[in-house]
Amino acid sequence: MLLFLLRRAATFAATLMVASLVVFAVLEWLPGSPAQVMLGDTATPESIAALEARLGLDRPAWARYTSWVGGLLRGDSATSYAYDTPTFDLIAERLQVSLPLALLAMVLTVLVALALGVYAASHHNRAGDVGVMALSQLGVAVPSFWLAILLILLFAVQLQWVSAGGFPGWSGDDGGGEGGIWPGLKALLLPALSLAAVQAAILARVTRSAVLEAMREDYVRTARAKGLSRRAVLWRHVLRNAMIPVVTIMGLQFANLITGAIVVENVFVLPGIGRLVFQAINNRDLVLVRDVVMLLAAVVVVINFVVDVLYALIDPRLRVAGDA
Amino acid sequence: MVGSVLVALLLLAAALSLLWQPWPPAEIDIPHKLAAPSAAHWLGTDSLGRDIASQLLVGSQNSIVVGVIAVGIGLGLGVALGCLAAARRGWIEELVMRASDLTFAFPALLSAIMLSAIYGPGLATSIVAIGIFNIPVFARLTRVGARSVWTRDYVLAARAAGKGGWRITTDHVLPNIANVLIVQATIQFALAILAEAALSYLGLGTQPPQPSWGRMLNEAQTMLFEAPLLAVYPGVAIALAVLGLNLMGDGLRDLLDPRLSRQR
Numbered sequence: 001m002l003l004f005l006l007r008r009a010a011t012f013a014a015t016l017m018v019a020s021l022v023v024f025a026v027l028e029w030l031p032g033s034p035a036q037v038m039l040g041d042t043a044t045p046e047s048i049a050a051l052e053a054r055l056g057l058d059r060p061a062w063a064r065y066t067s068w069v070g071g072l073l074r075g076d077s078a079t080s081y082a083y084d085t086p087t088f089d090l091i092a093e094r095l096q097v098s099l100p101l102a103l104l105a106m107v108l109t110v111l112v113a114l115a116l117g118v119y120a121a122s123h124h125n126r127a128g129d130v131g132v133m134a135l136s137q138l139g140v141a142v143p144s145f146w147l148a149i150l151l152i153l154l155f156a157v158q159l160q161w162v163s164a165g166g167f168p169g170w171s172g173d174d175g176g177g178e179g180g181i182w183p184g185l186k187a188l189l190l191p192a193l194s195l196a197a198v199q200a201a202i203l204a205r206v207t208r209s210a211v212l213e214a215m216r217e218d219y220v221r222t223a224r225a226k227g228l229s230r231r232a233v234l235w236r237h238v239l240r241n242a243m244i245p246v247v248t249i250m251g252l253q254f255a256n257l258i259t260g261a262i263v264v265e266n267v268f269v270l271p272g273i274g275r276l277v278f279q280a281i282n283n284r285d286l287v288l289v290r291d292v293v294m295l296l297a298a299v300v301v302v303i304n305f306v307v308d309v310l311y312a313l314i315d316p317r318l319r320v321a322g323d324a
Numbered sequence: 325m326v327g328s329v330l331v332a333l334l335l336l337a338a339a340l341s342l343l344w345q346p347w348p349p350a351e352i353d354i355p356h357k358l359a360a361p362s363a364a365h366w367l368g369t370d371s372l373g374r375d376i377a378s379q380l381l382v383g384s385q386n387s388i389v390v391g392v393i394a395v396g397i398g399l400g401l402g403v404a405l406g407c408l409a410a411a412r413r414g415w416i417e418e419l420v421m422r423a424s425d426l427t428f429a430f431p432a433l434l435s436a437i438m439l440s441a442i443y444g445p446g447l448a449t450s451i452v453a454i455g456i457f458n459i460p461v462f463a464r465l466t467r468v469g470a471r472s473v474w475t476r477d478y479v480l481a482a483r484a485a486g487k488g489g490w491r492i493t494t495d496h497v498l499p500n501i502a503n504v505l506i507v508q509a510t511i512q513f514a515l516a517i518l519a520e521a522a523l524s525y526l527g528l529g530t531q532p533p534q535p536s537w538g539r540m541l542n543e544a545q546t547m548l549f550e551a552p553l554l555a556v557y558p559g560v561a562i563a564l565a566v567l568g569l570n571l572m573g574d575g576l577r578d579l580l581d582p583r584l585s586r587q588r
Contacts, residue, residue: 011422011425014422015422015425015426015429018426019426019429019430022426022430023438026438026439026442027438027441027442030442030443037442137567137570137571138563138567140566140570141514141563141564141566141567141570142559142563142566143518143521143522143559143562143563143566145521145522145525145541146521146541146555146558146559146562146563149541149544149545149548149555149559150555150556150559152545152548153548153552153555157548157549157552164548255431256431259431259433259434262433262437262526263433263522263525263526266525266526267545277437278437278526280441281437281440281441281445281528284441286441286442289437289438289441293430293434293437293438296434297429297430297434298429300428300429300430300431301429304425304428304429
């Protein structure tokens with residue numbers, strides 16, 4: 001197990017390092033000088049020279065790369081060009097919206113998907129199963145940002161139950177005293193719902209086939225022969241074994257939720273990472289774009305690593321295969 | 325069956341829009357803005373008086389172009405890399421697989437953001453971003469399929485007969501994994517349509533005046549109170565196109581691999 005963990009950790013570290021090289025190189029090899037791109041076509045040569053000096057472009061590329069990565073590791077980030085604030089501070093502030101949004105969406109995804117998947121599997125080939133499968137087929141086809149617009153249309157425009165967007169903040173002092181845990185959660189509910197629908201549709205299908213697969217196993221027949229009820233077998237034996245593929249997909253989906261949030265945050269005008277990176281593009285703030293893209297890529301790599309390790313913990317066979 | 329009909333409709337709409345459109349899709353007609361559906365404007369007009377039906381028809385071209393090129397990039401490079409990895413094994417295989425892992429760290433949206441920050445937003449940027457993400461998908465699938473073909477007796481016989489890696493790949497490996505690749509291609513096509521719509525919605529994809537379903541949704545969102553239906557049509561078009569491709573992929577899988585359909 002230790003050897004497996006060490007190998008996975010080494011691959012993880014190497015992937016992160018190469019990812020940082022890719023991000024750095026892509027922004028390094030852009031046509032013209034980064035200062036020119038950031039300031040636009042109308043910039044004077046003096047202002048370009050000033051920004052180049054500020055960005056340290058007179059130093060060799062490897063020196064800038066090492067000081068960037070060193071800064072990231074020390075928690076000492078570069079200063080955003082447009083906001084004149086350390087990028088880490090900006091990212092940390094926006095994560096207070098994006099992270100709860102992704103977590104809420106994940107909770108909704110898992111609840112809905114497990115319920116629908118298990119229901120469909122236990123009603124295999126009956127009306128309930130066909131209905132769930134049709135619903136999931138539809139869920140996969142609907143773009144999350146369109147569902148978001150439809151939810152705004154229904155709940156904000158027609159029924160006027162919620163506001164069409166914005167975020168009041170988590171503390172009572174935010175948003176002119178309108179903030180707080182409950183108002184914050186309320187503002188994230190529709191965005192989370194629109195993100196979760198697609199992912200729940202995918203996960204419900206995976207859960208259904210995993211449960212169906214597990215129900216065909218011999219130990220299920222043995223458990224039934226032993227006199228256990230259908231329900232007890234389902235909860236005690238089938239679900240536990242069906243969880244292996246489900247957990248893997250859940251990990252990958254969390255990465256999808258984080259990137260999906262970029263679009264949905266823009267629909268609901270939520271001040272999260274998605275809005276931040278989008279504004280950074282419009283401001284041509286390459287420093288901020290670089291750090292946000294690196295953060296999101298790192299999140300995806302970390303999630304893949306955690307899924308790999310979880311996978312091995314759930315299924316010891318994989319550990320043995322990994323050690324061999 | 326339903327999937328094939330929907331996909332045929334999508335192709336038909338794109339082909340028709342090349343030859344004929346009810347109105348020029350970019351023609352602004354302020355006096356007739358936000359018109360209700362009528363004989364002249366089947367689905368009404370938008371906030372600038374542009375004909376919705378014409379924009380939807382021409383927008384289908386966009387989705388097909390993005391799907392074809394992005395899947396083409398993924399298929400072309402991914403299958404080549406996957407075949408190479410399976411044929412050569414060793415460090416080449418390791419390198420291809422680790423490069424695939426790395427590419428997965430950059431979902432299409434993230435690549436598009438990075439490329440847009442440098443080259444500016446546009447259709448080409450979004451196609452390249454979606455295409456790059458497709459490469460590891462096809463590379464992994466091809467490698468797994470190709471490795472299993474390489475262990476077969478008929479490949480051993482072909483090697484004994486003096487066939488090289490290239491000939492074995494073209495004569496035996498590719499024909500045997502074509503089914504799986506075709507099914508995956510339809511799924512990636514659907515995902516490409518979704519990704520392009522999202523990028524265009526954000527303003528990072530297709531640029532005006534070229535109509536695109538994603539941007540139509542963006543424009544419609546500012547008119548939710550005045551004309552809610554504007555936000556419905558493009559979404560229905562995207563959902564039907566994606567649903568059609570997904571159903572067609574499922575159908576093809578059952579057709580090409582009957583074992584799977586029995587398991588369902």
